[in-house]
Amino acid sequence: xxxxxxETGLARCECCGLVSAPAxxxxxxxxxxxxxLRKADSLxxxxxxxxxxxxxxxxxxxxxxxxxxxxxxxxxDTIMSGVIYLWVSGSxxxxxxxxxxxxxxxxxxxxALTLLCISVHMKTEWRSKxxxxxxxxxxxxxxxxxxxxxxxxxxxxxVQAQSLATILPGPGVIAFAAVVxxxxxxxxxxxxxLIWDPSNHNSDNRENLRGEPN
Amino acid sequence: xxxxxxxxxxxxxxLIACPDCDLLIDDVADAPVGASVRCPRCDTELxxxxxxxxxxxxxxxxxxxxLLLLANVFPVVGLNIQGHRIDATLIGAASRLWDADxxxxxxxxxxxxxxxxxxxxxxxxxxxxxxxxxxxxxGFVILVRMMHFTHPWGMVEVFMLGILVxxxxxxxxxxxxxxxxxxxxxxxxxLITAISASYDQRALWQAxxxxxx
Numbered sequence: 415x416x417x418x419x420x421e422t423g424l425a426r427c428e429c430c431g432l433v434s435a436p437a438x439x440x441x442x443x444x445x446x447x448x449x450x451l452r453k454a455d456s457l458x459x460x461x462x463x464x465x466x467x468x469x470x471x472x473x474x475x476x477x478x479x480x481x482x483x484x485x486x487x488x489x490x491d492t493i494m495s496g497v498i499y500l501w502v503s504g505s506x507x508x509x510x511x512x513x514x515x516x517x518x519x520x521x522x523x524x525x526a527l528t529l530l531c532i533s534v535h536m537k538t539e540w541r542s543k544x545x546x547x548x549x550x551x552x553x554x555x556x557x558x559x560x561x562x563x564x565x566x567x568x569x570x571x572x573v574q575a576q577s578l579a580t581i582l583p584g585p586g587v588i589a590f591a592a593v594v595x596x597x598x599x600x601x602x603x604x605x606x607x608l609i610w611d612p613s614n615h616n617s618d619n620r621e622n623l624r625g626e627p628n
Numbered sequence: 629x630x631x632x633x634x635x636x637x638x639x640x641x642x643l644i645a646c647p648d649c650d651l652l653i654d655d656v657a658d659a660p661v662g663a664s665v666r667c668p669r670c671d672t673e674l675x676x677x678x679x680x681x682x683x684x685x686x687x688x689x690x691x692x693x694x695l696l697l698l699a700n701v702f703p704v705v706g707l708n709i710q711g712h713r714i715d716a717t718l719i720g721a722a723s724r725l726w727d728a729d730x731x732x733x734x735x736x737x738x739x740x741x742x743x744x745x746x747x748x749x750x751x752x753x754x755x756x757x758x759x760x761x762x763x764x765x766x767g768f769v770i771l772v773r774m775m776h777f778t779h780p781w782g783m784v785e786v787f788m789l790g791i792l793v794x795x796x797x798x799x800x801x802x803x804x805x806x807x808x809x810x811x812x813x814x815x816x817x818x819l820i821t822a823i824s825a826s827y828d829q830r831a832l833w834q835a836x837x838x839x840x841x
Contacts, residue, residue: 431833561790572798587730
């Protein structure tokens, strides 16, 4: 038998961890941060960010992220062609890292959050613990997708030898950075406690940390 | 004992709510040092009992700020393409994007790699110094709230990996010359990671409550 804080009208302050009643004081009595039983409009905000990220994922991969100009001519590179270059020039561990970080991970994050949103809509109790772990993984991994943006930044900063070789950033890098930022915002706006709401039962018992009912 | 569910019956100072599954749990005041206290339902770590050391946070943040300054002043890495020598600094890299008509992206890079880590380190320094002497820092609440907001957007380690990947790409084409900046920034990465690992929200607020105003 378990009780969630929200069922008893209590909310945990995101910022300082204090448990208090929003009905009594809408801001946390200790630190003043606004209190919410659940993140405000969590699902609709997450869906909005997800849809925007899916749409931007297309130009992020189709448009070139950088252009290399040399005496041999101008060459445009997308994320995928950068991976192929690394592989072909012998750095296949890095090719795998960039492929995973820049192509697989952003898409997998969006799919995972979509799955989580759908499961919350369906109010299922299916594998709640694993779904929470999935959410924590998505949150943890999110920032690493910025890798390709940083690679382009460093290459552009270094290769500025005019006619010998010059690298310029392409429009794809803006779309890609936007996908990363928006998917991080999507993960931030999703409230993992929604996963557990269908499992809560109205109950007189609270469990303490030793597992004995009160 | 029956509850009618009214909020007033719960003395909330004794309560913890799991941040991931919202389970309402009685607080544990006597856990031994080193113990990891976990949610009985979803097994997330609620908190870990540590020897709270503000002196350590002070030392780490001061060291990291000095290294961050060095990382910005000295070039991170240089490239020699057939005699043509270019050195890149952190801010220089962001400004190249600015020049290429991508001001928002330049701002994002500068924020995630320099501004936000700098703010975090400065805040830790500002807060740890008074707390290590048992006093409440000025602006504690606003700084902790801002840190909570900006923390996910500090990306020093991702940038480090990005630099490494670019260097590998370039090593075939030209002579790569690592500068003082890259060692300094690597140091910032390790120290920031150490600070984040030892950050304990619960202990921080307990220390603030126990400190003299």
